Amino acid sequence: HPNTAVLEVRDAAGRTLTLQAASTGGGRIRVDRLNGVDVSFTGMFNTLVVQHQDIAGKVADVTRALSSAKINIANMSVCRDRRGGDALMVIETDQKVPPVVRVLIGELRGIRSLTYYEKEE
Template identity: 25%
Template sequence: MRVFELVGPIMFGPSSSHTAGACRLSRAMWQILDCPMKKAALGLHGSFRVHEGGTVNKALVAGLLGFDTDDDRINNSHALMEQSGIDFSWENVTLENAHNNSVRYEIEGDGFSFSAIGASVGGGMIEVSEINGIKLSLTGDYNTLLVFAEDLEKAEKAFSSLGLEGGEVECHPGKAGGGIILYKTSLPLEPELCQKLESLEGVGHASRHLRFD
């Protein structure tokens, strides 16, 4: 937890959960995908549900395009999403035991796809609580390296071979021997790490979610 979670970010009004946090939640998906997005299907829960005659929260849309919380383009995100060529869709859903400001994502990119559930938890803070059906916790408090393993055992070895120090490693087993490795650190994570990991056995995809600055 950092002071800039309490004072910050710079954002557009009126509600930090529905502008700054919404933007960061979707932007986390953009970061995790880390390749050109082809399709984004959103399941909108609680306060993000779209009511009759309404539209999807524009900050949720903006984050998928990679915009940050103080980016003026947020106000034009629906038009920019249309121009982007991304197949964007949404539906209202009810997620069990979910935070009031939750979204379910199904994201498809050029060579990688995933699903996730996350919430905008107040003051612009977010928590991603599930990726590909695996329960975990991803926030903006630290830099996170995400390793999507096809073979978790091999991927763990591949990850160890990087010799990273000073962070916390979490191994989350998934279906059919796969899973997700999270490495959380306050130190910088270079983008080259992902390319290196992806060349190693057992690793399907690797990407970073960066700490909120």
């Protein structure tokens, strides 16, 4: 896409995130890749990006934590590189995901990392 940008950001702990996004017009964007994995989300929702080991029950564990906190999932996708390998959940939510819920999810067995985007009001 002609209006594509690739950003590499690093937090205070030295963790890096590489994001590819395209401007789709009218102030809107579409995120196409995160850390080399094809994704598709717009930033119109609060968004959790959860990198995890591809083992049975991880999606259920994460969605259970959100449900317990009364957070509704607007959109969700799961991708993996291979069975049993690395997987990536992109979860767009109607409500903000409080820090305590993000910490709980991040501490679940098999979760490798969690990135959170909170949409601007």
